[in-house]
Amino acid sequence: MTTTGPSPLPQSPTHQLEAYRIAIFKAHCSVVLGTHLEPWARALASQRQPSGPQDPHLRAVIVDDRPTPLLRMTVLNTLLMGRQRWGVTLYTAPASLERSRALFADLAAWVSVVGLRAGEADHFDWLAYNRLLKTAAFWAQLPAPKLLLFQTDTLLIEPPDPAVFAYGYVGSPWAKGRHVSQAFPRYGADLEPLPPVWLTRRFCKTVPEGMSNGNGGLSVRDRQLMVRICQAEAAASPPEEPEDIFFARHLARHDPTPPPPTVVERFSCETAYHASAGAHAAWRYLTAAEVAEMYERHLKQVLALTCAPIS
Template identity: 40%
Template sequence: MIPPIAWLQPWQVWATITSWNSGSGVADQSGKPNPLHLLNRYRLEHFHAHCTLIEQLFLRHWETHLHTKSPDPSTSNWACILIDDRATQHTKTCILNTLLMTRLKAAVTIYTPASKREAFANLTEPFGQFVKIETLDRHGVSDSLGWSKYNNLLKSSLFWKELSAQQILIFQPDALLIQPLELDELHFDFAGAPWNKGRVTSCEFPTYNPSLQRTGSNWVNQALCQTVPDQTNNGNGGLSIRNPRLMQTICEDHGQASPDDEAEDIFFARFVGHAAYQAKLPSQDVLNRLFNESSYSDSSGFHGSWYYLDASEQARLYEKHAKHVIGMLLGLG
């Protein structure tokens, strides 16, 4: 007798979408997990595999090149911000890629609990002249940095007040810049990947009986961006451009009233368009060319898009990234 499959538990299959299949979308009455959650685990590992290949084939050469470079403090008024507590090889790849795609015009600052500082220092030591590490203890984060602490940190005016750069690029380890950003042209106060509230996608899974004979199909639907307020499009915070002074002001004006479980990007998106702030925001066309997440565009970067896009669309983004990395490194000579 073949032993039963040891299905991954729901907490082992991280997903950011909401499924419309059976209740919470985690498991059906047979105890089997929602197939979409298993597919999303595959998609996540596919993203990690892409990043690993990019690092092993190309970014190692970029890292070696950085040994010969020194920061130029006069290059720009930008900073790239990573807020995370996972000092992994994957995170290192994302940092190297961000330095490449910003052409060293913006150094990277990592915000992490003090307990993780040494690990990040060791991780980035080969190019440490382009990386600054700040601890979060003064913000009440001394151990781990979960979803709630991350969002509450970014809804704190004190955090934004500490930032001296005129503009920042926030990037998370599940985001990638896939072509160079023209920083001198991106003087926006807030710009993140467009949300697509109301979009519903369907995914077909073949079904089989215990004899492994095909019995039909199971269609699993997913409704995207359900927690996003109506008429809100700009934008997802995982890969985003921010004006720290505007973020600080919005936090001072509205931060205390934001629920603890409100995502920071939704919080800011509710207010950046208010006339009182006179924020410079990108048009829809510019936004689509910048970043994407839940709908495809020929963008300069993506955040978690593999959970939402068709496989052929995501493949185009991966290949576009590889081509730009290759071209930039060949350009170095």
């Protein structure tokens, strides 16, 4: 067999691998939702006199206009990991309001669904989301002084330490400067192996130097601190600036008691692995072994909490 040179690599193999990792995350969520969270939600909804959240000063908040099974899983998991301390408020676009309310109609005592328009946008795209979260009015109308913000690409693996809510802002640490190189196999036209190609991914390239705390996808926020920073600083923020980078840039000026690195690392992880209580899209960046450990840790917590009595 004559050779005509190596076969071309698949287009963007790192992106294809990342897409596979995201699909595995969604599969994990689907199994946990159907097998464990839905039966738990039925038990929670069947209480004759639902007690509702125990702590009125703490609320979990998500801004999302996609009423999908992944959204339901993320909300139910966040409720479960709250151990009945907090409820959830979902802010959604007017076009998705009815479907979103139907998605959580069985848990009205625990989940509030609120229609919210982000400027002129009919949907919450990336730009509209970041603009919304950089407005003082958004934060001022939130229902509790202490907040847990989460998104559908986040996962509470275990109940977070209540002490984390003493801080004004805690997000997944940014691993500025971290990079990962991976080998992708290759074959020639004769189907004989060729030397692999090494591709390198560099993380947190848009994060300013010296910033660690932190990514806002899964984060603890103090409502008044967010209002104060927006009032003082938002006018100078470019529309395309991510809201978490915006807040992180100004924390040193407005937050006199920042969390120590140990608290930040224990709360959540993203681009560098820690045995944290939560994760934001970490399955896109960490090793397969680290992600597998994360999923098993999560499942064990779900098994324990869904078997516990509902008060």
